[in-house]
Amino acid sequence: MFWKIVKNDFARKKIITVAVSVFIIMAVILGASSTNIIANLIQSMSQLQKLSVPADITQMHSGEYDQAKIDKFTEQQHENIAMQETMVLQDLDGSNIHFGKNETMAGTVQDISFVMQNKKFDFILDLNNEKLNIKQGEVAVPIFFMERHDLKIGDTITVKSGGYLKKFVISDYARDYEMNSSMVTSKRFVINKIDYDEMLKKQAGKLEYLIEFKLSKNGNSQAALTAYMVAGLPANGPTVGAKIFMLFNAMSDALVAMVIILISILLIIIASICIRLTFQATIDEDLREIGVMKAMGISQKDIKKVYLNKYRVMAVVSGIIGYLSSFVVVNLFNGNMRLYLSSNLSGNLKYVLSLIAPLFVYFMIVMYCKKVLKIIDKISAVEALRTDIMESGKTRKYSFPLLKNKLFSTNIYMGLRDVWKRFKLYRLLIIIFAVSTFIVILPINMYNTMNSPELSTYMGIGKCDMRIDLRRTDTITQDFKKLQVELKNDSDIKKYAPYITCSYPVKNAKGSFDYINIETGDFDQFPLNYLSGRSPKGEGEISISYLNASKDGLNKKVGDQVVVIVAGTEKTMKVCGIYQDITNGGKTAKADTSLGLNENSILWYIVSMDVATGVDIKKKVDYYQNTYDSAQVNDIKEYTRQTVGSMINQMSTIVICGIVIALIIIILITALFIKMLLSKDMSQIAIMRSMGLTSKNIKHQYMAGTMMVLILGIILGVLASNYLGEFIVSMAMATMGAARIQFIVVAWQTLLLCPLALIVIVGFTISACCRVTVEDDLSVVLRS
């Protein structure tokens, strides 16, 4: 009997049933997709790590080195270190690599090197996650460049450098665990040993070394690294640990999963609000029925069961549809993972983990319905059957009389005052509009922030037009001095600042020493945004990155002291500021030039500059690149865009999905709400039409009320996405070193285009819904 009631109820209220079901399905799809992504991420990262066997410590170095000393060190550290291997990289500039129709890889921020496969560990794999085995005359191209230049298997690349000229056929793509991510600015092309030796003999590239260590089972990474530094072994490049590789590989997919989970939670909230809206709008109609059931002696539990069963059925059916659909939808989001981590995402973990979403949604919906249904307990049979008793005795003060209306037409005034009169009903709509606006605007803000030059502030780089990175060569010091002289005399350069980064031992919270990269120079020229404090201005001052300041790092705040060893001498520095930096594992520092250099551990030289007004940045970049061919010269916008390229691409997908989801929500909810209102107000509408109001007059009333609610919702949504959104994203990015993200808000998009688009869509939806219902036969309604 109850199931018959449920079935009839579905048939009577099709639109409501469909709308609520759609939201439940969307919530399940997104929830299941995000758990799917997380499951795939865990499995594919784990598998890739197992097959590629990445190093636990990678020390980059260029120049002279003694392998025998490294071997001796490895033996001495046998408790910590299981294996050691040195990979020799032959670095080439992008302009040396030709492909397609006279194109080169010039302009890339990536350091390009040609290598051959390692023997012991740190293997570079193909797209089937098998160790690359390259034949003579062939090359495996990193996935980054495959995407960037649309290179296909069978295409050729030609390497021209000095007297060296060689054509390679692309036979595979290189899936490189250590250097996959665009955040790692080095990429390895894999070639055959014979070709490699030939390139080496002809000195086609500059040599750089990856001195890599694989720790033993209980090996201590920090101890091994400290011992390496103390032993004075070659270390004039950055040191990277296993954790950083993992973080960079997972970063963009983890970010996508987080955003989808957030949207899924919002959709569950919307589905719950829909259910509450349905109850509130229809409970008056059902009041009499409930009264009749109670009068007949049917228990409250059984009455509630009628409503609960309806939503149970809806949640189960929608949950199944959502779960199955998620395996198709997830392909929209896991493209990056398929390419960079694993082409085969067929692990079983995702089928199990994805069940969490429909189960969670089912329990949330049922629990919420039980809470809302408590209203039935308060209804007595007599009160429900005699609604005149309920109405009388209410002595609410009458507000917004028609005479007070000075600004609007009577119909619009009626619509606006209706929002006040029935605010309990409309407030749910405000929340839904606010949430939908949030879903649209938050990803847009994130996308604009990632795409802006201001992103450099989260990479520890002050805002500037251009940046020159000098690579480690024998003439680097002379080149650096020569460059500064040239810049000083170049009238096209408005201002510039040189920076030198060295590795310094710094005393940590435990009293031992960690090696931290400290950049020295004048930081007033290109200031950073500081979380607290300011840039170092003179002797004895140091600013540190957020992660360095955290408990996991040096555990310092502004005003604390830090002991740094410079050329063998301890120097006590005062922390003057904390900034954000997501590069180099998030642990960097900056100090004034007066700190001095550790000559044996200079890592890199950088010059940041601004061009004069009207100067073409691209031409300037090209000029300095050609003049200093060992340097990497970049337009800073291009630099940041390339570094976070894959995250930007994924964010643009989320922007589109966010807009589509928000539009679906808004159209369905508006239609649902208007239909329910029109149904509830049927008799009142008939009275107005009998007096001579046209259907257009009545449409204006509902349009006015709903538009006002929409505008309120948009305002709330914009505020939430700008402020709450910033807070949420900052919390998420804090683990990567960016603890206070400030959105770049493009006003015409978020304050004009999006709100206008929402207003137009809601307007059309109301118009369409009103047209259908207001044409009902007037006399039939009046009689009923």
Next chain:
Amino acid sequence: MNNILEARSMNKKVELGKDNELHILKDVDLTIEKGEFVSVMGPSGSGKSTLLYNVSSMDRLTSGSVKFKGLEMVGLKEEELSKIRLSNMGFIFQDINLLKNLSVIDNVMFPALVSKNADKNAVNLKARKLLEMTGIEKLADNNITQASGGQLQRAGICRALINDPDINLETSRPEH
């Protein structure tokens, strides 16, 4: 022209199901002159309300003609019929049918205020006068939930008269 309303050969059929229809009005003629008081009486279910709804354009005839002040209403669009009802007709329903979110006086004023150029103060004055005539002026600013059925019926009469209609149409229960 003395005739306010002229209805000829009015037929109204209602479909109750497949091959089952109810012929409520069969070739009904009706003429109402200016100033005339007409009472249509009959047993319950005889078609009195159907007659009223069709002559007032709130329902559409199956066939026939209804002229209001010489203008043929059958075939007019909803907007045109609404205008006629608003400006020229008043209705008093047996179930009162006031708008529940408006006060007594706002209910009376509402049909007059819908027109764009209405003088709110003049309409208010007129509405209060009507309420005074029917003895319910003290309830003017009350919610309709604070009035009895009889008082609301009188408010309905005031509302019907606010636009000085050419014709007033009323459905009522036998005991009125």
